[in-house]
Amino acid sequence: MSVSVAYGLPFGTTVGFRPLSSHCWASASEHRADFLWISSTFGGLRATSGPSCRRAPELTRAIPAAVAAMATAISVSGATRRRWSTRAAVAQNAAPEGWVPPSSRRPLQGGGPQSQQALQTESAPTPPPASPTSVELPCFSMCDPYASLLLHGVKTVETRNHPMLQGVTGFCLLHVGHKIMDENAAAEFLWRTGLADESNLDRITHPPVGLSARGQVLGVMELEETRQYTDAERRLESSQKKVASETVGKFATPVRRTWWLQQPLRERGQPGVWRASLPLELAPPDLRAILEQKAGAAQALVSQAKPEGGAEKRGNPEPQNDRADNCADLPKLVVFDLDGVCWSPEMYQTKGGPPYRQLAGGDVAMNSAGEEIRLFGAVRRIWALLHSQEARAHGIRVAVASSSRRNKAVPLLATLEVCPRVRMSDVIDQELFEMYYCKGEGKRPHLQSLLSKTKLPPSEVLFVDDNIDNIRSVAGLGVVAVHLPQGLSEATWAAALTSYRSKRPARP
Known part of the structure; x- marks a missing residue:
């Protein structure tokens, strides 16, 4: 179908079309959810997308280039009703042959209030939630070589003398600081305890190629609950191997899994634990699938917590006694x-x-x-x-x-x-x-x-x-x-x- 562009649409007129169907013209009175509505205003043409009008490729084939660009922007942002202005207008004679305005159509048989309500319900389906593009996760900073040892899976427990990571469980971002601690001492311990040999020492104490720029977030970890080590536990060789150091802190946080990001995430380091947003495109495919699933489940819980009136159900985040x-x-x-x-x-x-x-x-x-x-x-x-x-x-x-x-x-x-x-x-x-x-x-x-x-x-x-x-x-x-x-x-x-x-x- 071709849509001609002209400047003759009378002021105040609104028409709509649906690019996913050959029968795509309608009037503003129908309030169709899957239409792109074109209105003539003082500023020229105004396009308003219905909640179901999201598919940019079909829009591109069905409407002028100027409107297609706006519709693409609407689709990418996930907005359901955004208005955009342009200087083009759709000519009234561009409607397909045989189209009849709704005001002159015959009413439906038995078109009482119940039938009209059913028609409205059918014509305005609820759009599915947009896929998340980023997730917000806790983040903390470490220095190499111990940050790289952690993300390479050699160091499996992070210990500190203060409970900084208490309450931080699940997925967490790791910021790798600019400073580098004593690499010689770390290398000597790894070699002496059999955690590494000379052939791979350099590899496991540095980020992979492409992630060498420090002062950024380079990886993601899955943390378990922090617990306090006893003095005897801190002296055990097994504890020292898990920490990849002879110095073992009081508070131990086991690390279940780790991932290197595909590209560095620019994020300024801060003391303690802060929160940062991770674009999912930076995560490796297996981690991205997990995070998308968790983010989607969180969105579903939020949607379920909203009754028909739109107000959220209020409750306590944790069960109370x-x-x-x-x-x-x-x-x-x-x-x-x-x-x-x-x-x-x-x-x-x-x-x-x-x-x-x-x-x-x-x-x-x-x-x-x-x-x-x-x-x-x-x-x-x-x-x-x-x-x-x-x-x-x-x-x-x-x-x-x-x-x-x-x-x-x-x-x-x-x-x-x-x-x-x-x-x-x-x-x-x-x-x-x-x-x-x-x-x-x-x-x-x-x-x-x-x-x-x-x-x-x-x-x-x-x-x-x-x-x-x-x-x-x-x-x-x-x-x-x-x-x-x-x-x-x-x-x-x-x-x-x-x-x-x-x-x-x-x-x-």
Whole structure:
């Protein structure tokens, strides 16, 4: 079919056509979803695509080149209704022979309201969701040769002396920094332990050809849950081989699988863990298929969460323990560590500080250096619960026992809201704010001070910390101390309450 181009379309007239069929002309009153609508306006021609009009090759054969370019742009972007302007117009006499305007057609037999509704439903099918073109993943930075050893599969565990990767599981991007650590020491260890021979040492300690530009994201890993090594585990030769080094950190994150990207992803390195967008075209085919499937499943969950009215169903991201919300059964004093329990990264790991800005969604704050500090999954809900009228009516108080950087942590507490107009600093009893460092004593001085101030029985105090040494330091005080190496989530909160209730004497 050919469509002539002219400037004679009367002002205010709208016609539509469907390039996927020979019977492709219609009037604006039909509101067909698979048509491209052409309207004459002050600015010339305006093209509006229906939700089902997406196939650029067919459009190209059916309409003038100017409109085809616009339709291609609509198809690529996945938009369902975007308007584009051009100076061309479609002549009225370009309709196929035998076309009859809808206003003069005979009505359907039995064309009552139900039939009309059925016709509208049939003529405007819901378009399938567009395939994702990128995914957002957590990202952290490492230096070579250990970054390359990780992505080559020689190094199978990443260890650190701080819990930076706690709560980071599944797919994660790896940024390879500009700096290079001592390659000679790494090569000597690999050769001595039999992890590599001289013929492949250079290959496994460097990125592949084409990915040699450092200071960019070069690979993707699949991480398992981080756990804390014991001192004995850190001294084992098997642990050292997994880390590809004699130096083994306290917190170990196993790496299940790794992939090199097909091309580098330009991304500026940051301290701690941040989030970055990965274009799927950069991923190798097998990884791309996995990520597309996961992204498609996430889109489907979002679509299922929207009822017919379009409003999203609201729910908690993690299952909650109903008994945990029973304030009558909660501890009289809940003492939180901050770094590694409430947020990540820890304050000493960040370069920036105040002023902070809480981002949309509420779980992330950005500091003066553009670094993101992320709250653990259940922090806002649990802190809001402990600040509720019911909790205060039962005499529940919230305290802090932390050795964080005061100049950074205090302004952050005053910025992060756990619910509208309630900041984390509002939840804490200001008389029970213990933030200082006591070398070799852990958190014992903090808890001793809190017990002295509150005059509570130790059995009514729940203390949570991500550092096992701090938990051990308060063992003789009688408080219920629970180790949370993964931070505060619904699951770890429920486990902490279970431990508290099992140790607490029965209340009268």
